[in-house]
Amino acid sequence: xxxxxxxxxxxxxxxxxxxxxxxxxxxxxxxxxxxxxxxxxxxxxxxxxxxxxxxxxxxxxxxxxxxxxxxxxxxxxxxxxxxxxxxxxxxxxxxxxxxxxxxxxxxxxxxxxxxxxxxxxxxxxxxxxxxxxxxxxxxxxxxxxxxxxxxxxxxxxxxxxxxxxxxxxxxxxxxxxxxxxxxxxxxxxxxxxxxxxxxxxxxxxxxxxxxxxxxxxxxxxxxxxxxxxxxxxxxxxxxxxxxxxxxxxxxxxxxxxxxxxxxxxxxxxxxxxxxxxxxxxxxxxxxxxxxxxxxxxxxxxxxxxxxxxxxxxxxxxxxxxxxxxxxxxxxxxxxxxxxxxxxxxxxxxxxxxxxxxxxxxxxxxxxxxxxxxxxxxxxxxxxxxxxxxxxxxxxxxxxxxxxxxxxxxxxxxxxxxxxxxxxxxxxxxxxxxxxxxxxxxxxxxxxxxxxxxxxxxxxxxxxxxxxxxxxxxxxxxxxxxxxxxxxxxxxxxxxxxxxxxxxxxxxxxxxxxxxxxxxxxxxxxxxxxxxxxxxxxxxxxxxxxxxxxxxxxxxxxxxxxxxxxxxxxxxxxxxxxxxxxxxxxxxxxxxxxxxxxxxxxxxxxxxxxxxxxxxxxxxxxxxxxxxxxxxxxxxxxxxxxxxxxxxxxxxxxxxxxxxxxxxxxxxxxxxxxxxxxxxxxxxxxxxxxxxxxxxxxxxxxxxxxxxxxxxxxxxxxxxxxxxxxxxxxxxxxxxxxxxxxxxxxxxxxxxxxxxxxxxxxxxxxxxxxxxxxxxxxxxxxxxxxxxx
DNA sequence: AACCCTCGAGTTCT
DNA sequence: CTCGAGGGTT
Numbered sequence: 001x002x003x004x005x006x007x008x009x010x011x012x013x014x015x016x017x018x019x020x021x022x023x024x025x026x027x028x029x030x031x032x033x034x035x036x037x038x039x040x041x042x043x044x045x046x047x048x049x050x051x052x053x054x055x056x057x058x059x060x061x062x063x064x065x066x067x068x069x070x071x072x073x074x075x076x077x078x079x080x081x082x083x084x085x086x087x088x089x090x091x092x093x094x095x096x097x098x099x100x101x102x103x104x105x106x107x108x109x110x111x112x113x114x115x116x117x118x119x120x121x122x123x124x125x126x127x128x129x130x131x132x133x134x135x136x137x138x139x140x141x142x143x144x145x146x147x148x149x150x151x152x153x154x155x156x157x158x159x160x161x162x163x164x165x166x167x168x169x170x171x172x173x174x175x176x177x178x179x180x181x182x183x184x185x186x187x188x189x190x191x192x193x194x195x196x197x198x199x200x201x202x203x204x205x206x207x208x209x210x211x212x213x214x215x216x217x218x219x220x221x222x223x224x225x226x227x228x229x230x231x232x233x234x235x236x237x238x239x240x241x242x243x244x245x246x247x248x249x250x251x252x253x254x255x256x257x258x259x260x261x262x263x264x265x266x267x268x269x270x271x272x273x274x275x276x277x278x279x280x281x282x283x284x285x286x287x288x289x290x291x292x293x294x295x296x297x298x299x300x301x302x303x304x305x306x307x308x309x310x311x312x313x314x315x316x317x318x319x320x321x322x323x324x325x326x327x328x329x330x331x332x333x334x335x336x337x338x339x340x341x342x343x344x345x346x347x348x349x350x351x352x353x354x355x356x357x358x359x360x361x362x363x364x365x366x367x368x369x370x371x372x373x374x375x376x377x378x379x380x381x382x383x384x385x386x387x388x389x390x391x392x393x394x395x396x397x398x399x400x401x402x403x404x405x406x407x408x409x410x411x412x413x414x415x416x417x418x419x420x421x422x423x424x425x426x427x428x429x430x431x432x433x434x435x436x437x438x439x440x441x442x443x444x445x446x447x448x449x450x451x452x453x454x455x456x457x458x459x460x461x462x463x464x465x466x467x468x469x470x471x472x473x474x475x476x477x478x479x480x481x482x483x484x485x486x487x488x489x490x491x492x493x494x495x496x497x498x499x500x501x502x503x504x505x506x507x508x509x510x511x512x513x514x515x516x517x518x519x520x521x522x523x524x525x526x527x528x529x530x531x532x533x534x535x536x537x538x539x540x541x542x543x544x545x546x547x548x549x550x551x552x553x554x555x556x557x558x559x560x561x562x563x564x565x566x567x568x569x570x571x572x573x574x575x576x577x578x579x580x581x582x583x584x585x586x587x588x589x590x591x592x593x594x595x596x597x598x599x600x601x602x603x604x605x606x607x608x609x610x611x612x613x614x615x616x617x618x619x620x621x622x623x624x625x626x627x628x629x630x631x632x633x634x635x636x637x638x639x640x641x642x643x644x645x646x647x648x649x650x651x652x653x654x655x656x657x658x659x660x661x662x663x664x665x666x667x668x669x670x671x672x673x674x675x676x677x678x679x680x681x682x683x684x685x686x687x688x689x690x691x692x693x694x695x696x697x698x699x700x701x702x703x704x705x706x707x708x709x710x711x712x713x714x715x716x717x718x719x720x721x722x723x724x725x726x727x728x729x730x731x732x733x734x735x736x737x738x739x740x741x742x743x744x745x746x747x748x749x750x751x752x753x754x755x756x757x758x759x760x761x762x763x764x765x766x767x768x769x770x771x772x773x774x775x776x777x778x779x780x781x782x783x784x785x786x787x788x
Numbered sequence: 789a790a791c792c793c794t795c796g797a798g799t800t801c802t
Numbered sequence: 803c804t805c806g807a808g809g810g811t812t
Contacts, residue, residue, distance in 0.1 A: 212802070343798060351799080368799050370805060395800055395803050434806060435797095548808080550796045580794080582809050 014055055018062040021052040025068045026169070033165035034263045065140050066168035073162050073224030080154035080221070083145035085133060086180060087239040090150060090313070092299065092323040098278060101300075104322045105274035108302055111311045111319060118273035120303040122250035123280040124236060125267045126323055128211050128294040129186025130218060132160065133239055139175040141168045146218070159218050160185070162227035171261035180239030181262055187214040188292045191230040209361030210294050232293070234265045249303045267291070270303055281324050288326070297325035328389040330399065331364075333357035335384045338369065338414055342422050344450035345547055346437035350375050350414065352386070352398055360390050367396040371434045372416045381411040422446040449475050451545050455483055459551060460543035461535050464528035465521070473501045484604035486529055494522040537564060537612040544602070548588040556580060557589075560622055563615040566700065568593045568602065571693050576634040577625040583636065617703050626697050628654050635693070638676040644669065655697065659690035720755045736785060756781050 025048055031039040049068065056063045063069070095101055108119055131147040144160035146153040160166060163185070170179075187195070192210040199206050207213035217229040235257050238246075247253040254264045271280050277300050284298050302308050302320040311320040337353040350369040357364055367388060369375045378400060380386060385405035386398045416436050418427055425440030442448050452471045456463040463486075474480045479489065479497050535543065538558035542551055549557070557567050560578050567589075575586035592598050624630070632645035632655065640648075647669070658681065669677070680686055719737050754774045776784065 208802080216802085341798085345797070347798070349798060362801065364800075366800065368804085370798080374805085390800085390803095397804080548796070552795060580809065584808060 011059070014059050015062050018052065018055050018059070018067075019064070021048055021055070022064050022067050025049060025052065026066060026167070029068060029164050030167065030171070030261050034261060068164075068168075070168065071162045071164060071227065073222070073227035074158050075224075076222035077158065078221075080156065082152050083133075083143065083148075083155045084152045085145065085150070085239060086178075088150050089131060089133060089147045089153070089182065089239070091317055092321050093317045094297075095322050095324050096327070101277050101281075101322070101324060102274045104300070105277065108311065108320065112302075112307055118276075119307075120249075121271050121273075121277055121300045122254075122303045123269050123271050123277060123298060123300050124265055125284055125291070125295045126297040126299045126325075127184040127186050127234060127236075127265075128296045129184040129214050130211075132156070132183060132185050132218075132233070134160065134166065134181040134183070134233075134235075135240075136170055136176070136179040136181065138177060139170040141166065156218055158223035159220060159226040160233075162223055163231045163233050165263045166233050167261040172259050174244055174256070174259070176241055177243030178240050179244075180241070181235050181257070182237035182239055183233055183235035183262075185214055185218060185231055185233050186210065186293055187217070187229070187231055189294060190292065191232075195229060208363075212361070233263055235262045236265070236299070246305055248305050250301045250305070250308075251303055253305075277324070285326065295326075297323050299323050329360040330387050330389045331357045331359045332385055332402065333364075333388055335380060335382055335386055335398075337382055338375070338380070340417055340421050342420060342438050342444065342446035342450075344447060344454055344545060346420075346440065346444065346447055348416065348420070348427060348436045348438060350416075352380060354386075354388065354396075357388060359388055359396065362390070364388060364390070364396040367398050369398060372414075372429070372436055373434050375414045379413065381406070381413060383407045383411045420444055420446075445475055448481075452480065452483065452486075454545050455486075455543045456532075457543075460539055461532040462539075463532045465525035466528060470525065473497060477501060477504075482601045482604060484601065484608045484610075487533070487605070487608035487610065489526065489529065491519065491522055491526060494525065495519065498522070533610050534613050535610070536614050540564070540610070540612045541567065544592075544598075546589055546592045548585045553581065553585060558614070560619045560625075562618045562703075564612050566618065566696075568599065569696065571689055571696070573631060573635040573689075573693055574696060576636070577630055617705055618700050620705050622700060623704055626701060631655065631693065631697060635689075637680045639673045640677060644673060655690050655694040659687050659694060718753050736781070754781075754784075 025045070028039050028045055031037050052067070053069050056067065056069055093104075095104055105119065109117075112119070133145045133147070133153070134141065135143040135145075141161070142157075143155060144157045145155055148154060161168065187210040189210060192207070192213050195213055196206045207216060213229070214231060217226050217231055220226045235254070238253060247256050251268070251270050254268060257264050267284065269280060271277060280300075281298055284295070288295060300322050301318075302311060308318070308320040311318070313319060334355040335352050336355055339351050339353060341349045341351055343349060349371065352367045352369055354365055354367060369378075369380060378398060380398060380401055383406070385402045387400050387402065388396055389399055390396050416427065416429075419425065420427060420438035420440055423438065423440040423444035423446070425438050425444060427436050428439050429436040438444050438447065440447065442451065449471055452466075452475065453468060455461055456466040456471065466486075474489075474497065477497055477500055479493060480486055536558075538551075538555045541549065541557055541564075542554035556578055557575075561567050561570065570590065570593075572583075572586040572590035575581050575589050576583060581589075593602075628649045629642070629646045632649065632653075633640065633642040754776050756776045756778070
C-alpha cells in the first residue's frame with residue numbers, strides 16, 4: 001500500500017512539473033517560430049517535450065489546453081464541421097495599375113471629406129496562402145476556421161493547432177474575452193521544396209505550388225499528416241473582439257498582436273498618400289524574389305480605425321482597403337483547336353484547346369473564349385500562338401494572339417456553328433445578345449445533363465453521390481428523362497446500368513471481374529436521392545433551373561410568396577412587383593410555368609415525394625406591393641405608366657372593373673393612352689389575365705398576416721432613403737423602417753417625414769433641405785428606432 | 789441616358 | 803474569376 005500522503009505530494013509535484021514544462025516549451029516555441037531567435041538546441045527541446053509527454057500520459061488530467069503536445073496531431077476526423085463566422089470574412093477590391101491606386105486614394109479622401117491632407121495607410125504584403133480565422137476565448141485558442149464563402153467556413157482546429165508559430169495561449173495581460181484573429185496560412189518556398197522532395201522520394205504526388213501544398217495540408221482530415229508539413233501563419237486582421245477596446249489603427253492592432261505572441265509580418269509599414277503606396281509597391285516588388293514566401297501583391301488599408309468605419313463597405317468588400325496585385329504570370333502556347341461547349345441554358349461557349357503549358361505553377365490545357373464576339377475581337381484562330389494567363393491567378397484566359405507567329409497560309413477566322421454539336425438543333429443568337437444558344441432545349445442531351453447537374457448541385461437539391469459521371473451515364477443510357485425519374489431509380493436499375501455502361505466502354509464488367517455485384521455506390525446514391533426529398537423551398541425553386549432565377553431570386557420568390565403554389569401560378573405582373581425582379585426576369589419565370597411540360601415535370605417531382613420545406617403565408621411586406629396602382633402599372637400595358645395608373649385608380653378603376661367592363665373608364669386620359677388601353681383590352685387573353693391577376697391578388701390579400709400593428713413607432717411616417725449608408729444596404733434600412741410601421745417612398749415631398757442620407761447623397765438630400773424635411777444619418781435612424 | 793451594383797451563368801484545375 | 807445582363811438610381 002502506498003502512503004496516501006506521499007501519493008498526494010507526488011501528484012502535486014507532477015502538476016507543477018507539467019505546468020513548468022508547458023510554459024517553458026511554449027516560450028521556446030515562440031522564440032523560435034515568431035521571434036526567429038532560438039533559445040535552446042533542438043535536442044534539448046525534444047528531451048523536455050518527451051518528459052512532458054510522459055507526464056501527461058501518466059496523468060491525463062494534468063494536460064493543459066495550451067500543451068505543446070497537442071500539436072502533434074490527432075486521429076482523423078470523419079469530416080470538417082461547418083463554422084459560421086461571427087463577423088463575415090470579406091474579400092478585397094483589386095487594383096492593378098497606378099491609376100487604380102490614385103483613384104482609390106481619391107475615393108478615400110472624398111469619403112473622409114479630406115481635401116489637401118494625405119491619408120495614413122497601413123501597407124503590407126499580400127500572402128499567397130489561405131485565409132483563416134483563429135478564435136481565442138479568454139486567451140485560449142479555441143477554434144480555427146477557413147474562410148469558406150465568407151459567411152461559413154470549415155472547422156480546421158485540429159490542423160491549425162499543429163502550426164507551431166500559433167500560440168495556444170495568448171501572452172501578456174491585455175487578454176480579450178473573445179478575439180477572432182484573421183490571417184493567412186501558407187508554406188514557405190523552402191519548406192515547399194523540401195516537402196516536394198519528400199513526396200517525390202515516397203513516390204507520392206508533388207504539389208504544383210506552395211499555395212496548393214498549404215491548401216492540401218490544411219484539408220487533411222488526419223492532422224498527424226498536417227503536423228509533418230511546415231505551415232506558417234501571419235495575422236493581418238480582426239473579426240469579433242470582446243472585452244478589450246479596439247485598437248485605434250491597423251498598425252496598432254498588429255503591434256498588439258505581437259505582444260499577444262501572434263505572428264505578424266515584418267514587411268509592414270505606415271505610408272502617406274498615393275505616392276507612399278506606390279513607393280511601397282515598388283519596394284516590395286523589387287524584393288519579391290528574395291522573400292521566403294510567395295505573395296501575389298500588397299494590401300493597403302486606411303490606418304485609422306475610425307476612418308475605416310466611416311468609409312464602410314460596398315457589398316462584400318471594404319471601401320477602406322485595396323489589394324494591389326502584381327501582374328499575373330503569362331505564357332505562350334499554341335491553339336490546337338476551338339471547341340464549342342453547350343451549357344445548361346443552351347449557351348454555346350467556344351473553348352480554346354491549348355498545347356499544355358505551365359502558368360503560375362499549374363498546367364493549363366483549356367481556356368474559355370466566352371462567346372463569338374470575344375473570339376472575333378481577339379481574332380483567335382486554330383494554329384495561332386497566344387498569350388495565356390490565369391485571371392486572378394485562377395481561371396485561364398487567352399490574352400491575345402501573337403500575330404507574327406500565325407502560320408502561313410493564315411487559318412480561316414473563327415465561325416460559330418450553325419447547328420448544335422450535340423443534338424444538331426439550329427443555333428439562335430437573339431438580337432442584342434452576345435451569346436448564341438442551341439434551340440434544342442431539353443431535347444438536347446447536353447442541356448439535359450446540365451439540368452441534372454444543376455438540380456443535384458450542392459446549393460440546390462444537394463444530392464450526394466450524384467456526380468458528373470453518373471449523370472452522364474444515366475442520361476446517355478436513358479435511365480432518366482425528366483428530373484422526377486431520379487426518384488424512381490432502384491438498386492436493380494442502377495446495377496443494370498452499371499453493367500451496360502461497362503460493356504459499352506469496353507471495360508470488363510466488375511460483376512465478372514469479382515464474381516459478385518458491388519452495390520455500395522448504388523446504395524449511397526439511392527440514399528442521397530432519398531435524402532434530397534425535403535429541400536427548403538428556395539433551393540427547390542433554384543434547382544428547377546428557370547432562366548434568370550439564381551440563388552438570390554429564388555430566395556426572393558420563396559420569401560415573398562411563401563409557397564410553391566403561388567409561385568407556379570403567378571402572372572408576370574405579380575412577380576414584377578417583387579424587389580429586384582423586373583420585366584425580363586418576371587417574364588422568364590411566368591413563361592416557365594406557363595409551359596405545360598414544365599408544370600407536368602414539376603408535378604411529377606411533387607408526386608415522387610419531393611416536398612419543399614418552410615412554406616409559409618405570403619409575406620406581410622407584399623401588402624403594399626399589391627395595391628391596385630402598383631399592380632396595374634406592373635402589367636406593362638403600353639403607355640400606362642405608374643402616375644397614369646394612379647390617376648385611373650383614383651377614378652375608381654380596379655383590376656376587376658377593367659376586366660369586367662372593358663375600356664369604359666378612361667375618360668380624361670390623353671387620347672393616345674386611352675387608345676393604347678382600349679387596344680390592349682380588346683385582346684381577350686389580356687382581359688383573362690386581368691381577371692386572373694385580380695383573383696390571385698384577392699387570395700393573397702386574404703392570406704396575408706396582419707401587419708404588425710402595435711409598437712409601430714414610425715406609424716404613418718414616410719421615409720426616403722438616399723446615398724450609401726455605412727453599415728447597411730438601403731434595402732435593409734427599408735426593412736427596419738417597415739418593420740417599425742414606417743413607409744419608404746422613392747421621392748421627397750412635403751409629406752416626407754424624414755430623409756435618411758448616407759454618403760454620396762444626391763438631389764434628394766438637396767430637395768429635403770429645400771423643403772425643410774428632417775434629415776437623418778444612419779445613426780440617427782437607429783436612434784429613432786431605438787427610442788420608445 | 790449614363791452610371792453603379794448585383795446577380796446569373798459559364799469556366800479551370802486539383 | 804469574368805463577362806454580360808438586369809435592375810435601380812441619379
